[in-house]
Amino acid sequence: MSRVPDAAERRCGMDVGITGKDAGFTSKDVGSTGLDLGFIGLGVMGRPMALNLARAGTPLVVWNRTPGRCDPLREAGAHIAGSPAEVFARAGTVILMLADESAVDAVLGRGTPDFTARVAGHTVVHMGTTSAEYSAGLRDAVRAAGGRYVEAPVSGSRVPAEQGRLVAMLAGEPDAVAAVRPLLAPMCGETFACGDVPGALLMKFSVNLFLITLVTGLTEAFHFAGRHGLDQGLLRAVLDAGPMASAVSRGKAAKLVARDFDVQAAAADVLKNNRLIAEAARKAEVATPLLDVCHALFGETVAQGRGTEDMVAVLRALESRTGA
Numbered sequence: 001m002s003r004v005p006d007a008a009e010r011r012c013g014m015d016v017g018i019t020g021k022d023a024g025f026t027s028k029d030v031g032s033t034g035l036d037l038g039f040i041g042l043g044v045m046g047r048p049m050a051l052n053l054a055r056a057g058t059p060l061v062v063w064n065r066t067p068g069r070c071d072p073l074r075e076a077g078a079h080i081a082g083s084p085a086e087v088f089a090r091a092g093t094v095i096l097m098l099a100d101e102s103a104v105d106a107v108l109g110r111g112t113p114d115f116t117a118r119v120a121g122h123t124v125v126h127m128g129t130t131s132a133e134y135s136a137g138l139r140d141a142v143r144a145a146g147g148r149y150v151e152a153p154v155s156g157s158r159v160p161a162e163q164g165r166l167v168a169m170l171a172g173e174p175d176a177v178a179a180v181r182p183l184l185a186p187m188c189g190e191t192f193a194c195g196d197v198p199g200a201l202l203m204k205f206s207v208n209l210f211l212i213t214l215v216t217g218l219t220e221a222f223h224f225a226g227r228h229g230l231d232q233g234l235l236r237a238v239l240d241a242g243p244m245a246s247a248v249s250r251g252k253a254a255k256l257v258a259r260d261f262d263v264q265a266a267a268a269d270v271l272k273n274n275r276l277i278a279e280a281a282r283k284a285e286v287a288t289p290l291l292d293v294c295h296a297l298f299g300e301t302v303a304q305g306r307g308t309e310d311m312v313a314v315l316r317a318l319e320s321r322t323g324a
């Protein structure tokens with residue numbers, strides 16, 4: 001029988017099945033402090049996400065390649081590990097919020113004996129955005145090594161991450177998803193179970209297809225209005241008052257009027273996402289003509305050296321196509 005969880009565990013949802021025993025592992029498997037939650041990758045997204053976990057009282061052990069990025073987590077009460085291996089030694093469940101596939105492989109020690117040593121008896125939660133094939137392959141590798149795998153990409157950028165209002169999509173074995181889902185509560189406004197891996201990433205791609213075409217369309221509307229000499233502030237007011245207004249359109253319209261390219265979602269990251277969606281579409285022989293135009297435009301934006309600017313910098317590509 002499980003012991004009664006303490007207040008901190010109840011706050012972070014640990015009473016619904018996250019102990020090593022409840023997750024199907026022995027205490028030996030998860031280590032002597034297996035009740036810690038591990039978190040690796042404290043970048044633009046990972047840092048506010050981990051901070052929300054720590055502030056909610058989650059017993060947290062974190063690691064980041066660049067150690068200086070751990071400082072706010074230390075102040076919030078998290079244990080700072082000296083290596084990914086230490087995170088896995090202390091935690092039964094480890095969240096990865098890493099840049100890309102090679103970062104995940106590096107942290108897990110994929111292709112080396114360290115991989116099995118890390119993931120056996122653990123639940124690996126992959127929250128970054130990678131290709132669907134990569135995620136399915138990682139699921140197979142984690143399973144073969146005696147671990148469990150949950151895919152949990154998120155919709156939302158830095159500000160929703162800071163506000164704990166991300167939307168997470170989860171895929172994996174139902175009992176593993178059920179165990180992980182409550183742990184995400186301090187980071188997410190909503191979580192959705194999306195069936196088997198890579199159902200969550202394909203759902204995220206569907207959501208991002210809408211986001212990318214939406215913001216590119218909005219940006220083109222402002223470019224069109226501007227080149228017709230219209231008052232862009234007035235366009236913003238009309239759009240904000242109308243039936244198409246959303247948190248995204250309001251936020252991006254304000255940035256377009258001000259020509260504010262400060263990053264919320266970087267153009268280079270949008271290009272990466274766009275590429276992943278286009279590759280998934282080609283593989284399934286699905287036509288994505290709108291996405292394909294956006295892909296070209298974001299490629300041109302990044303080629304102009306604007307990759308670190310916000311995605312509304314796609315305006316630069318439109319302006320170049322129009323000409324001075």
Ligand SMILES: NC(=O)c1ccc[n+]([C@@H]2O[C@H](COP(=O)([O-])OP(=O)(O)OC[C@H]3O[C@@H](n4cnc5c(N)ncnc54)[C@H](OP(=O)(O)O)[C@@H]3O)[C@@H](O)[C@H]2O)c1
Nearest residue numbers: 041042043044045046065066098099103106128129157265
């Ligand atoms: N930004 C968004 O709006 C957004 C929204 C949803 C999903 N995502 C996805 O979420 C993931 C993280 O996004 P982000 O914006 O937080 O990215 P980011 O700011 O670039 O952070 C990437 C993280 O990965 C680490 N990393 C990179 N290469 C590594 C390696 N070889 N070994 C170990 N660690 C490595 C970085 O460590 P260092 O600190 O040492 O560089 C950092 O912690 C990405 O897959 C992204 O596509 C992003």
